[in-house]
Amino acid sequence: MQDITQEAVKFIDLNLITIAYLFFVGFVGGLVSGFIGSGGAFVLTPGMMSLGVPALVAVASNMCHKFPKALVGAIKRAKYGQVDLKLGLIFGVFAEAGVLYGVHIQESIKRSFGDAGSNLYVSAAFVLVLGIVGSFVMRDAIKSLKDSDGQEEEKVPKLARRLQTINIPGTMVYFKSLKAKISVLFIIPLGFATGMLAATIAVGGFLGVPGMMYVLGAPSLMASATELVVAFVMGVGGSFKYALSGLVDIRLVMIILAGSLFGIQLGAIGTTYVKGYTIKLVMGVIMITVLFSRALMIPVYLSELGLIQTLQESTVKWLKNGSFAIMIFALLLGAFIVLRALLKGLKAERQSTPQAALERSEV
Helix, strand or coil, X not given: CHHHHHHHCCCCCCCHHHHHHHHHHHHHHHHHHHHHCCCCHHHHHHHHHCCCCCHHHHHHHHHHHHHHHHHHHHHHHHCCCCCCHHHHHHHHHHHHHHHHHHHHHXXXXXXXXXXXXXXXXXHHHHHHHHHHHHHHHHHHHHHHHHHHCCCXXXXXXXXXXXXXXXXXXXXXXXXXXXXXXXXXXXXXHHHXXXXXXXXXXXXXXXXXXXXXXXXXXXXXXXXXXXXXXXXXXHXXXXXXXXXXXXXXXXXXXXXXXXXXHHHHHHHHHHHHHCCHHHHHHHHHHHHHHHHHHHHCCHHHHHHHCCCCCCXXXXXXXXXXXXXXXXXXXXXXXXXXXXXXXHHHHHXXXXXXXXXXXXXXXXX
């Protein structure tokens, strides 16, 4: 454990450019978090790593900033009636168990293989999970758009309907977001996997949110909002565990938190003007874009570990610059989609207000 702490304190140097970049990363992460409830970690962790922050420090710092931001977002969206507090707390308890196990995995990798091993593990996990979940969510978003043109209410997935019909005595709990009872036993593996993923790569929401939607049957708006409660619970325990090992860079935490707190409120407001398929679309597009950013860095880490032929310096530089450029594109794309939805909704609301007033006056 001592070796981990000594390596972890070698934090990156900060200047005005990197501070501005980190603030923007935090802002976009907050926008995404407030909009889709995933915590925005699949933007924040790669965003920090693109500056050269060791993967484990990026994961730990991201988790530390997460719980105050998640609390703000959860309170904001609870005002719109989108949070299922009971589901969030129960889900969060099992996720916390996964967090503790995930921290153990990360520290073991760091101890055995150093920064290169940790970076490779995080990047490979990002590519794998983002590819699977992102493709599934994107396909579902396109299907929802084509089938209903965005006008009909979301349908409960077949798997969720089946699970809701299974009665296991002593484990059934009613959740308002599901409008049905479901066994807690089905929540345990989802919560544990979400927490473990959050602790190992700082991303749990894009497993937790789809899990609530497709396995439990929660509407996308309520799933994304309830995940913020889960993120708060996970963030508290995970931050404390990582901080004991000296892995949290408080400078990064404060910078990205400043941007996130601003962005998450705009993202949360944006959810009141969009259909469920839009949230799925935003989630899928950003996931797949970030995937390519991390994929470019995998050969670099393999080379550093001696698992492939040593790459030339020019090749390494090209891969790093390409990864950074794609990351910037993902940030801009995420901000554009969310802000466009927000502005479009606000414009529609302003246009409808005079018309509503005119109709009342005619009556």
